[in-house]
Amino acid sequence: MQKLTTPRAEESTRGCLVGKSAIVTGSTSGIGLGIARALAEAGMDVMFNGLGASDIDDIRAGIEREFGVATNYSGADMSEPDEICAMFDDAIAKFGKVDVLVNNAGIQHVEAIETFPPAKWEQIIAVNLSAAFHTIRAAVPGMKARGWGRIINVASAHALVASPFKSAYVAAKHGLIGLTKTVALETAEFGITVNAICPGYVLTPLVEKQIPETAKARMLTEDQVVRDVLLKAQPTRRFITVDEIGAVAVFLSTDGANSITGAALPVEGGWTAQ
Numbered sequence: 010m011q012k013l014t015t016p017r018a019e020e021s022t023r024g025c026l027v028g029k030s031a032i033v034t035g036s037t038s039g040i041g042l043g044i045a046r047a048l049a050e051a052g053m054d055v056m057f058n059g060l061g062a063s064d065i066d067d068i069r070a071g072i073e074r075e076f077g078v079a080t081n082y083s084g085a086d087m088s089e090p091d092e093i094c095a096m097f098d099d100a101i102a103k104f105g106k107v108d109v110l111v112n113n114a115g116i117q118h119v120e121a122i123e124t125f126p127p128a129k130w131e132q133i134i135a136v137n138l139s140a141a142f143h144t145i146r147a148a149v150p151g152m153k154a155r156g157w158g159r160i161i162n163v164a165s166a167h168a169l170v171a172s173p174f175k176s177a178y179v180a181a182k183h184g185l186i187g188l189t190k191t192v193a194l195e196t197a198e199f200g201i202t203v204n205a206i207c208p209g210y211v212l213t214p215l216v217e218k219q220i221p222e223t224a225k226a227r228m229l230t231e232d233q234v235v236r237d238v239l240l241k242a243q244p245t246r247r248f249i250t251v252d253e254i255g256a257v258a259v260f261l262s263t264d265g266a267n268s269i270t271g272a273a274l275p276v277e278g279g280w281t282a283q
């Protein structure tokens with residue numbers, strides 16, 4: 010019998026993404042950097058974004074050398090709509106188009122509702138939710154005109170279930186799922202897919218910062234927070250890796266995911282199966 014041969018998976022993935030370009034917000038660290046790297050490895054040009062990125066030039070140079078793609082960097086603050094528009098103008102000036110938009114920038118604050126600072130609420134809603142509204146508004150016209158686009162919103166397991174002391178974050182992430190579904194319906198006939206990835210705990214600076222905050226809010230030691238709060242939620246009892254999230258973002262960008270839209274994909278070690 011004739012043996013069926015299929016191209017190696019990574020070659021076929023790269024083939025369909027080479028020459029496409031992406032913006033990944035909040036990609037100077039953690040999950041966003043992992044996604045940006047994975048998209049570049051798949052052959053895409055990438056606009057990096059994030060605050061306080063002293064080493065971004067070295068990161069970009071390394072990625073350009075390793076994967077033979079073009080990169081750019083915007084220091085746009087995702088809580089400022091004018092800066093978001095300027096980031097899009099920069100991306101289009103550099104790459105000519107934005108095929109894949111990854112809304113990843115996010116911040117957290119852990120505190121009981123009675124003392125939760127109103128300014129923190131406003132800031133978290135702006136960066137974790139409203140920024141995606143502004144980036145999507147900017148991205149959709151070009152995607153519609155070209156008949157192809159991918160919008161990937163990095164939500165959270167906290168977009169599907171709540172935990173105490175994270176009112177603003179949980180509200181913003183639940184809102185992001187609503188935005189994902191709505192834009193998926195509006196763009197479904199234009200070759201555009203809009204999905205959310207819902208990670209469980211990934212050991213990034215965002216999580217490292219909340220360990221002492223959670224210890225204070227719950228009157229626990231930091232070791233107890235990791236074991237009895239964070240990893241207790243995840244049946245796999247280990248942190249998710251940035252590479253695992255990057256692989257899902259690449260898959261969602263391929264034509265193999267053409268029919269996945271409006272989805273909230275859990276990548277959380279079984280957390281929300283319980």
Ligand code: NAD
Pocket residue numbers: 034035036037038039040041058059060061085086087088113114115116136137163164165166207208209210211212213214215216
């Ligand atoms: P991180 O702190 O490592 O990275 C956050 C990124 O966002 C950085 O690049 C930072 O510069 C950028 N950023 C923050 N505020 C910004 C602003 N105003 N404008 C532009 N960029 C800004 O955090 P992370 O853990 O990698 O988180 C990335 C995303 O993943 C967030 O949306 C977060 O809610 C989500 N998430 C993280 C986890 C986790 O366990 N780490 C779990 C679920 C979801």
